[in-house]
Each structure stands twice: as C-alpha cells, then as structure tokens.
Amino acid sequence: MEADFQFGDVEELFRSAPTLKDEFVIRENLEKFIHRNCELGRRLVCITSGGTSAPLERNCVRFLHNFSSGNRGAVSTEYFLQAGYAVIFLYKRNSSQPYCRRIVECFKPDHSSSVQDRIELMECAVQSYHESVVQGKLLEVSYETIFQYLQLLRLIARNMNCLEKNAMFYLAAAVADFYVPWEAMDEHKIQSREGPLTIQLALVPKMIKVLRKQWAPSAFCVSFKLETDSTILMKKAKEALHKYNVHAVVANELTTRNEKVIVVTNEGEKTIEKDLDVEMPLVQFLKERHREFIECK
Ligand code: 9Z3
Numbered sequence: 001m002e003a004d005f006q007f008g009d010v011e012e013l014f015r016s017a018p019t020l021k022d023e024f025v026i027r028e029n030l031e032k033f034i035h036r037n038c039e040l041g042r043r044l045v046c047i048t049s050g051g052t053s054a055p056l057e058r059n060c061v062r063f064l065h066n067f068s069s070g071n072r073g074a075v076s077t078e079y080f081l082q083a084g085y086a087v088i089f090l091y092k093r094n095s096s097q098p099y100c101r102r103i104v105e106c107f108k109p110d111h112s113s114s115v116q117d118r119i120e121l122m123e124c125a126v127q128s129y130h131e132s133v134v135q136g137k138l139l140e141v142s143y144e145t146i147f148q149y150l151q152l153l154r155l156i157a158r159n160m161n162c163l164e165k166n167a168m169f170y171l172a173a174a175v176a177d178f179y180v181p182w183e184a185m186d187e188h189k190i191q192s193r194e195g196p197l198t199i200q201l202a203l204v205p206k207m208i209k210v211l212r213k214q215w216a217p218s219a220f221c222v223s224f225k226l227e228t229d230s231t232i233l234m235k236k237a238k239e240a241l242h243k244y245n246v247h248a249v250v251a252n253e254l255t256t257r258n259e260k261v262i263v264v265t266n267e268g269e270k271t272i273e274k275d276l277d278v279e280m281p282l283v284q285f286l287k288e289r290h291r292e293f294i295e296c297k
Helices: 007-016 023-040 072-080 100-105 115-134 146-166 205-213 230-243 278-294
Strands: 043-050 054-057 063-065 086-092 138-143 166-170 220-227 248-253 258-266 268-273
Touching: 007 146, 023 138, 023 146, 043 072, 043 146, 054 138, 054 278, 072 086, 072 100, 072 166, 072 278, 086 146, 100 115, 115 138, 138 146, 146 166, 146 205, 146 278, 166 278, 205 220, 220 230, 220 278, 230 248, 230 258, 248 278, 258 278, 268 278
Parallel strands: 043 086, 043 166, 086 138, 166 220, 220 248
Antiparallel strands: 054 063, 248 258, 258 268
C-alpha cells in the first residue's frame, strides 16, 4: 500500500533541513534570469537532472544514491534551447551537463574523424554552451543532496509562478524515496566497530503534489516514471498522472530508456522512439502539448 501524503511531512522536511549555502546569491540570479525571460516573452522550462544523494551522516562520508547519469536532462536541455525556450538546469553536481556529451565523444578511442575535426566539434559545443549562457537563455543551478534539491526546486518553482502558463517543469531527476531526517542523523562518521548497522529511513514526501498545488499551480508539469519491471510501468505511470495531477508522465524502463519512452497524458499514450536520440522527438512532442496548453483558455 502507498503511504499517504501529508503536507505536514513536507513542512517538517523543510524545517529540519540544513540551510542552503549561498541562498541569497542563487535567489538573486534566479530572480534576474526569470524576470528577464519573462519580459522577453520567452517560454521557460525548469529541467531537473541527475540522481540525488541522501546522506547517512551530517559530516557525510556515506550516502544512498539514486541512479541517474544526468544524460536525459542534459540532452533535453540542448533541445529545449534549440526550440526557443529559456532553461533553468537544476542538476546533480558531477552528472552530465548540456553539450558535454559531444566533448566526451571526441575522447573515445574508436573516433573515426581526424584530430582537427574533433577540435572543431569541441569548439562548436563550447560555443553553443557559451552563447546560451551569455544570451541569458541558460541558468545552471547545482545540488548534491536530497535536501538541497528540494529546497532549490521550491525556490525555483515559487519564482517561476509569475510566468504562469509559459512555465514548464520537466522533472527528469531521479529523486530519493527514502532518507534519514536531519535530526535523526549522526553528527560524525558512523563507526563500524559498533557492529552491523540498522538504519530507519523515512519516506521523502512527494513534492510534485506541492509543486502543482502550491508552488507553481499554473505551470505545465511533466514528471518521469522509472521502473525496472516492464509489467508494472504503464500502470504506475497512469497512476502518477492522476495522483500528482501533472500534464504528462514520461514512462521509461531502465535498460531501454535511451531507445524508447512512452508519454502518458489525459488524451492517451504516445510511444516515442529514438531518432538521433530519444530526447529530440520527446522535446518536440512536449513543446506541442505545452503550446496547446497555453492556447487553451
Ligand atoms: C527518469 O525516469 C529519467 O528518465 C532517468 C534518466 C533517470 C531514467 P539518465 O539520467 O536516466 O539519462 O541516466 N527520471 C525520473 C525518475 C524518478 O525518480 N521518478 C519518480 C518515480 O519513478 C517520480 S518523481 O517514482
């Protein structure tokens, strides 16, 4: 049975979470970025990307980590920028970043092109990245822990609410379901000499509900559903659509996530298969759904 969602649990998590470092600077940058893109009438998408880590100790040596390379978020960012959106890229430190895959590819031993060609490819990637940043179309915000991720998502969502329907959330980050509450956490490294370890993990409250209801209720919201068991994937994705009241759920299976996704909306299901990559047709499809959403009075 699924645990019941309580707004009190959300309040409790935020109340006990360690304060965000540099919150003032991040807030200022966000406000400037959102305000400018709002004035220019651009559509703005917040893309979350990468895993989240749930620390086991306050001075953290060990943590629980949700798997995600950050590829989905980084590649989608490139396509949303190409589609004319401004992007806030909320990503896990050390996970993939937009345009970097092209640079990494240049270092593969089986690369058939010449050194000169590879240098040009790299220059091109750096140029695209640089332009997006200096033209004020890409803002990157990084996090490490589940506490930082949730606090930053709340900060971004509350600020983006002013964009109303022009705002989109594309929640591709693999968010922890379990965590050790800050107040229950040991201050220092857990000692193995104390014997086998038993940890009580609390459930992370599902923030998508709060995002939809309170933080940014007018925005278009896309969440992701990841499963390893293909027999339950579609059932869980459809449940998520209604439970979180989002506009689309992108269903994907761990092993085939780079070849195929299925987008579930109230209108039905749409299978999207890899073209150059799977993110290109996916972003195109969601851009259209977002346009319809904006035009619908
Ligand atoms: C996804 O399903 C992403 O598509 C992947 C992308 C994490 C699989 P990579 O980063 O992989 O390219 O390596 N993200 C959402 C996963 C998630 O935690 N969803 C929650 C759930 O399934 C809903 S909030 O319960």
